[in-house]
Amino acid sequence: MSTVLTVILNWRTPDMTLRSVESALAAMEGIEGAITVVDNDSGDGSEAMLRQAVADRGWSRVRVVQAGRNGGFGAGNNVGIRAGLPGGRKPDYVYILNSDAFPAPDAIHLLLDHLEAHPGTGFAGSYIHGVDGVPHTTCFRFPSVWSELEAAARTGPITRMLRRHVVPMQIPDAGVMRVGWSAGCSLMMRQAVLDRIGLFDEGFFLYFEETDLCLRAARAGWATDYVRASQVAHIGSESTGMKRWTRTPRYWFDSRWRYFTKSHGRAYAAAATLAHVAGGALWRLRCALTRRETGDPPHFLRDLIAHSLSMGTRIPSTAPAVPDTGAISPARSQT
Numbered sequence: 001m002s003t004v005l006t007v008i009l010n011w012r013t014p015d016m017t018l019r020s021v022e023s024a025l026a027a028m029e030g031i032e033g034a035i036t037v038v039d040n041d042s043g044d045g046s047e048a049m050l051r052q053a054v055a056d057r058g059w060s061r062v063r064v065v066q067a068g069r070n071g072g073f074g075a076g077n078n079v080g081i082r083a084g085l086p087g088g089r090k091p092d093y094v095y096i097l098n099s100d101a102f103p104a105p106d107a108i109h110l111l112l113d114h115l116e117a118h119p120g121t122g123f124a125g126s127y128i129h130g131v132d133g134v135p136h137t138t139c140f141r142f143p144s145v146w147s148e149l150e151a152a153a154r155t156g157p158i159t160r161m162l163r164r165h166v167v168p169m170q171i172p173d174a175g176v177m178r179v180g181w182s183a184g185c186s187l188m189m190r191q192a193v194l195d196r197i198g199l200f201d202e203g204f205f206l207y208f209e210e211t212d213l214c215l216r217a218a219r220a221g222w223a224t225d226y227v228r229a230s231q232v233a234h235i236g237s238e239s240t241g242m243k244r245w246t247r248t249p250r251y252w253f254d255s256r257w258r259y260f261t262k263s264h265g266r267a268y269a270a271a272a273t274l275a276h277v278a279g280g281a282l283w284r285l286r287c288a289l290t291r292r293e294t295g296d297p298p299h300f301l302r303d304l305i306a307h308s309l310s311m312g313t314r315i316p317s318t319a320p321a322v323p324d325t326g327a328i329s330p331a332r333s334q335t
Helices: 014-027 044-055 071-083 106-115 145-153 154-159 189-195 209-219 248-265 266-290 300-312
Strands: 001-011 032-039 063-065 093-097 100-102 123-129 174-181 186-190 221-236
Touching: 001 014, 001 071, 001 106, 014 032, 014 044, 014 100, 014 106, 014 221, 032 044, 044 063, 063 071, 063 123, 071 209, 093 106, 093 174, 093 189, 106 123, 106 186, 123 209, 145 154, 145 266, 186 189, 186 221, 209 221, 209 248, 248 266, 248 300, 266 300
Parallel strands: 001 032, 001 093, 032 063, 123 221
Antiparallel strands: 093 186, 100 221, 123 186, 174 221
């Protein structure tokens, strides 16, 4: 029987993390494996609370480990993946679940069954919906210069012309859909693929890390599929405070730049920024003419240009960037 290691990253949300663990335990019924909760150096007593709760509830399949540093979403999950199953054995599959996500009883089984039946598929993602039932788009194409233009312009004719480059994909009503990448809120990964391509790139603090991982898998010949029947409820952005952003933080720009330069080179990254600025300028002109708000965080285009200029003059380094984490949580999702 194939084994599954479920990894849940906690950062200062112990009560919600325990709810996620409880849902994961129910969804792991009948599957051989374990659940590892990684505390990403919360520093607020979360680790002790989690350990005590696991002991009190007699959850023998659950263990809590300490990351030792707030290294971000990918770094924290890597701690759990490297720890493996109890005894240090590697699982056949690794399942990443957000601490604010709650899988349906059959959600993990469906991802496992799909990967077992399709050996050429490396990763499988779930259909994500809010606790209110509203769908969250978590199936995507890979970003490109053209997608940057389309996303920033938000204009019907441009979107229709570049429809094959639009990053968010239409959520299917049923079945399985081949995607570029799926959000790490609920993502099952074949351990053999991780052994070949490596784990999450820890140079990403938040955002784009699963995009990068799926791209590396695709380039190595492994597909990512979106399994519509696997359903997971998701609160969304509770740890990062994304819903309350008043200005886009630097780490988002850092991750975006890292993704484009790592995947396509510095010239391509610069072209992607120019495309976004051009689309953004067009959108702002339309908003000015129609007297409506842009919907972007304050100073977004200005910050994007300034960041890209600063990165464009920086000497490239192969060492992972270490961001200023501040009080930002590394437990997050794209939605």
